Amino acid sequence: MALKTFKPYTKSTRGTILVDRTGLWKGKPFKSLVSPKNAMKGRNNNGHITSINRSGGHKKMYRHVDFYRKKFDMEATVERIEYDPNRSCYIMLVKFEDASHAYYLAPQKIKAGDKIENGSKKEIKVGNCMPLQDIPVGINIHNVEIQPGAGGKIARSAGSSVTISGLDGNYSLIKLASGEVRKIDSRSLATIGVLSNPDQKNIKIGKAGRSRWLGRKPHTRGVVKNPVDHPHGGGEGKSAGGRHPVSPTGQSAKGLKTRDNKRTDKYIVKRRNKRKDTK
Numbered sequence: 001m002a003l004k005t006f007k008p009y010t011k012s013t014r015g016t017i018l019v020d021r022t023g024l025w026k027g028k029p030f031k032s033l034v035s036p037k038n039a040m041k042g043r044n045n046n047g048h049i050t051s052i053n054r055s056g057g058h059k060k061m062y063r064h065v066d067f068y069r070k071k072f073d074m075e076a077t078v079e080r081i082e083y084d085p086n087r088s089c090y091i092m093l094v095k096f097e098d099a100s101h102a103y104y105l106a107p108q109k110i111k112a113g114d115k116i117e118n119g120s121k122k123e124i125k126v127g128n129c130m131p132l133q134d135i136p137v138g139i140n141i142h143n144v145e146i147q148p149g150a151g152g153k154i155a156r157s158a159g160s161s162v163t164i165s166g167l168d169g170n171y172s173l174i175k176l177a178s179g180e181v182r183k184i185d186s187r188s189l190a191t192i193g194v195l196s197n198p199d200q201k202n203i204k205i206g207k208a209g210r211s212r213w214l215g216r217k218p219h220t221r222g223v224v225k226n227p228v229d230h231p232h233g234g235g236e237g238k239s240a241g242g243r244h245p246v247s248p249t250g251q252s253a254k255g256l257k258t259r260d261n262k263r264t265d266k267y268i269v270k271r272r273n274k275r276k277d278t279k
Helices: 011-015 198-202 208-213 262-267
Strands: 003-005 017-019 034-036 061-063 076-082 091-096 101-105 129-131 140-142 152-154 162-168 171-175 181-185 189-192 268-270
Touching: 017 198, 076 101, 152 189, 181 262, 262 268
Parallel strands: none
Antiparallel strands: 003 017, 034 061, 076 091, 091 101, 129 189, 140 162, 140 189, 162 171, 171 181, 181 268
């Protein structure tokens, strides 16, 4: 896929950069694999706003993507590659030998008509899914399970992948994009390849209206609000808030480590790389 730029007929098109989706399926999604998706508008089940500056957006249907890949030892054919409004990468509709269908995450370099399989000791080919113990060191993988049978959790966004850097007994050492190295049970499933749509990161929205289509509302700075609405609010004239930057709920916004899961610390071999100071 390539990027699309526009002639500057308007101020918004001057800076707009989008992904060219030529070659993707242009019809409706597979009917039995979709369901209605209600817009939560940033609210919880009590109707209270828990995620600010989110509302509206275009209507969308939820595509039921199979992250488990448990249909073993049965060849499937890729019927088409589709756009999914609920995620950044593309998805593919596959048809199995028993005429059943499923949606999978689509890796790069896969096209309609390709054959894929799930199971142990399969060919090392883009789109095939197998346990980590069957995948050679250094191969790019995605949709990696953290626990065997729990479904893929790691590397599911556009252009992402992780690699196997080694073995440690019954565990495989997985190097993540952040630089973190983590031990994962070698029986966990992973899919070969790098996920599609790597140009997603180069998109430039171009205008405020497109953000509204995505369900993003205008964002008001905390320092211009009243004290009742934000911890940075109040003060005479332009005020920095009188405290270190925090979220509307008081959570530190500048580098506070929020990880609190000592139960899985033993599986982290190397912590992620520290973010470089941009000052």
